Amino acid sequence: MLLKTPYLLFLGDAADPLAAKVAQGIKDWRPEHCVGQFRQPGCNADMNIPDLSIDEAVQKGAKTLVVGVANRGGVISDSWLSVFEEALNAGMDIASGLHNLLVDEPRLKALAEKNGRALIDVRVPQHEYPIANGVKRKGKRCLAVGTDCSVGKMYTAMALEQSMKKRGVPATFRATGQTGILITGNGIPLDAVVADFMAGSVEWLTPDNDDNHWDLIEGQGSLFHASYSGVTLALIHGGAPDALILCHEPTREHMRGLPGYALPSLEALRDMALSLAQVVNPECKVVGISVNTAALSEEEAKTYLADVETKMGLPTVDPFRDSADRLADALK
Amino acid sequence: MLLKTPYLLFLGDAADPLAAKVAQGIKDWRPEHCVGQFRQPGCNADMNIPDLSIDEAVQKGAKTLVVGVANRGGVISDSWLSVFEEALNAGMDIASGLHNLLVDEPRLKALAEKNGRALIDVRVPQHEYPIANGVKRKGKRCLAVGTDCSVGKMYTAMALEQSMKKRGVPATFRATGQTGILITGNGIPLDAVVADFMAGSVEWLTPDNDDNHWDLIEGQGSLFHASYSGVTLALIHGGAPDALILCHEPTREHMRGLPGYALPSLEALRDMALSLAQVVNPECKVVGISVNTAALSEEEAKTYLADVETKMGLPTVDPFRDSADRLADALK
Numbered sequence: 198m199l200l201k202t203p204y205l206l207f208l209g210d211a212a213d214p215l216a217a218k219v220a221q222g223i224k225d226w227r228p229e230h231c232v233g234q235f236r237q238p239g240c241n242a243d244m245n246i247p248d249l250s251i252d253e254a255v256q257k258g259a260k261t262l263v264v265g266v267a268n269r270g271g272v273i274s275d276s277w278l279s280v281f282e283e284a285l286n287a288g289m290d291i292a293s294g295l296h297n298l299l300v301d302e303p304r305l306k307a308l309a310e311k312n313g314r315a316l317i318d319v320r321v322p323q324h325e326y327p328i329a330n331g332v333k334r335k336g337k338r339c340l341a342v343g344t345d346c347s348v349g350k351m352y353t354a355m356a357l358e359q360s361m362k363k364r365g366v367p368a369t370f371r372a373t374g375q376t377g378i379l380i381t382g383n384g385i386p387l388d389a390v391v392a393d394f395m396a397g398s399v400e401w402l403t404p405d406n407d408d409n410h411w412d413l414i415e416g417q418g419s420l421f422h423a424s425y426s427g428v429t430l431a432l433i434h435g436g437a438p439d440a441l442i443l444c445h446e447p448t449r450e451h452m453r454g455l456p457g458y459a460l461p462s463l464e465a466l467r468d469m470a471l472s473l474a475q476v477v478n479p480e481c482k483v484v485g486i487s488v489n490t491a492a493l494s495e496e497e498a499k500t501y502l503a504d505v506e507t508k509m510g511l512p513t514v515d516p517f518r519d520s521a522d523r524l525a526d527a528l529k
Numbered sequence: 530m531l532l533k534t535p536y537l538l539f540l541g542d543a544a545d546p547l548a549a550k551v552a553q554g555i556k557d558w559r560p561e562h563c564v565g566q567f568r569q570p571g572c573n574a575d576m577n578i579p580d581l582s583i584d585e586a587v588q589k590g591a592k593t594l595v596v597g598v599a600n601r602g603g604v605i606s607d608s609w610l611s612v613f614e615e616a617l618n619a620g621m622d623i624a625s626g627l628h629n630l631l632v633d634e635p636r637l638k639a640l641a642e643k644n645g646r647a648l649i650d651v652r653v654p655q656h657e658y659p660i661a662n663g664v665k666r667k668g669k670r671c672l673a674v675g676t677d678c679s680v681g682k683m684y685t686a687m688a689l690e691q692s693m694k695k696r697g698v699p700a701t702f703r704a705t706g707q708t709g710i711l712i713t714g715n716g717i718p719l720d721a722v723v724a725d726f727m728a729g730s731v732e733w734l735t736p737d738n739d740d741n742h743w744d745l746i747e748g749q750g751s752l753f754h755a756s757y758s759g760v761t762l763a764l765i766h767g768g769a770p771d772a773l774i775l776c777h778e779p780t781r782e783h784m785r786g787l788p789g790y791a792l793p794s795l796e797a798l799r800d801m802a803l804s805l806a807q808v809v810n811p812e813c814k815v816v817g818i819s820v821n822t823a824a825l826s827e828e829e830a831k832t833y834l835a836d837v838e839t840k841m842g843l844p845t846v847d848p849f850r851d852s853a854d855r856l857a858d859a860l861k
Contacts, residue, residue: 427727
């Protein structure tokens with residue numbers, strides 16, 4: 198594990214619940230990792246777990262203070278730094294996905310060294326990854342691929358892990374982005390890996406496993422997104438998935454950040470992703486579809502999901518509304 | 530320009546001509562950049578250009594000592610370092626694509642700083658690249674894509690530049706690997722760029738240009754190579770090519786470095802590369818095929834090229850045997 202558990206979630210002076218979405222993700226998906234939350238005056242987010250001081254958290258066994266909040270104005274404020282210093286002095290590591298790196302703060306760096314504690318900036322690769330060797334690994338792998346960025350690929354893989362475990366199937370969510378790493382305590386920040394080692398880092402993340410074990414790999418980018426498609430293809434070829442799940446958001450008007458670029462159809466995504474996945478795993482299949490219907494009414498969502506299911510001939514769910522149980526069934 | 534011209538080519542104690550293939554590339558493709566060569570006792574390579582001392586080279590205007598030879602045993606030897614120091618003292622920059630970085634040699638680093646000279650390790654990105662924005666640029670772009678790595682993509686683009694210029698068509702070879710950078714003095718070391726910025730670095734490399742100007746972009750990796758496919762796709766989406774040239778080596782038994790992986794057919798490469806290129810440039814076409822027939826006899830090569838041309842319905846040449854003239858014609 199990259200991060201030692203359990204965590205104290207640092208919410209700081211989060212302006213609103215959205216600013217604390219990393220903390221919310223940890224609370225939703227790994228509640229057993231959270232001993233409590235640390236909030237400062239002006240905090241408008243609440244995970245509904247105990248408010249603890251640094252000392253109380255340490256007494257409850259907290260090993261890592263996780264920065265679960267986005268900072269304002271691109272600096273780490275003095276009031277945050279004071280808390281981080283207190284945590285280091287009390288024996289905790291600190292983990293963060295902020296743009297401003299913890300290791301770039303001289304006060305923190307010196308204190309961490311003095312106390313033998315770790316500052317873990319999950320945006321920065323913490324490992325030297327190999328070049329991919331394309332050798333087939335044991336165990337099964339499922340990858341979420343999207344028509345676009347930010348269409349619910351991480352959520353889908355998380356929900357799928359939950360549904361698989363409910364069924365008694367051994368399964369592990371494999372994080373490939375910073376939020377996923379903070380939530381699960383492990384993973385690779387794929388978008389920060391040097392080009393030559395991208396696919397190798399994904400092989401490293403999803404090693405040999407039991408025959409009946411599923412790695413549920415968090416997707417990144419989209420094959421159809423001009424800015425990030427290379428990352429997506431490295432994920433497909435490094436992950437060598439046995440199963441693909443197509444992810445989509447039905448109300449988006451153009452590719453995220455790329456006005457003028459239309460989203461591909463689910464058929465186009467299916468055909469392109471499958472052809473590329475079969476280069477490394479000829480047995481790969483598309484097994485289901487996950488749609489983020491947050492922008493639709495209950496009724497609209499129902500109709501949309503049913504229509505897609507009929508058109509594509511694949512189980513189609515919104516894992517947030519419906520759970521990922523039908524996708525888990527499809528993986529069998 | 531990243532590298533100041535003209536160059537003095539450093540051949541050192543090259544064990545054989547193959548060890549000096551970077552120097553050979555510069556001599557073949559940019560003879561006008563070479564004032565001479567610098568050889569040491571035991572050198573078994575010869576570019577057939579004047580042997581010059583450091584001082585003579587400076588008098589002839591040399592601005593950069595280019596390391597055109599691979600080193601042995603993974604260290605930069607003392608005899609090399611002495612020459613590099615002399616070059617820095619005489620006012621030259623030094624450029625290198627060696628694994629061992631020039632900037633990691635304390636003696637060189639100190640001397641370069643003292644003299645205000647540059648140590649340019651072309652394996653290391655020398656620029657902060659943007660994230661790709663997918664905006665259409667003016668001018669035309671052609672990209673070489675391969676069934677595998679090392680099938681002649683760089684050579685093809687270089688030869689194409691030569692043929693285009695012969696025809697009076699404005700054209701620029703755009704290097705995306707270290708050898709290409711050393712040859713042309715400019716470019717991006719794409720395999721060393723951080724994932725998120727790969728496609729953006731290619732956009733940066735191939736900016737707006739005159740309507741009739743062609744960028745001839747050096748290909749990297751292969752869409753079908755599990756280790757490097759992500760780099761290839763970033764090149765396709767960042768380059769947004771108007772034309773693709775398929776590159777192939779007909780005697781290879783498996784993908785380079787990946788035993789058990791068969792090479793794709795030219796048809797499979799055509800279809801996959803074109804579908805992906807049309808995501809960013811719907812007008813993109815496959816215009817020709819370049820085959821490295823070095824392992825075939827003259828007669829075998831002729832037959833093979835003719836067969837491929839008939840089967841694929843596209844001009845098919847070995848640019849080393851035949852020049853790239855027919856590919857240049859196809860770009861019109």
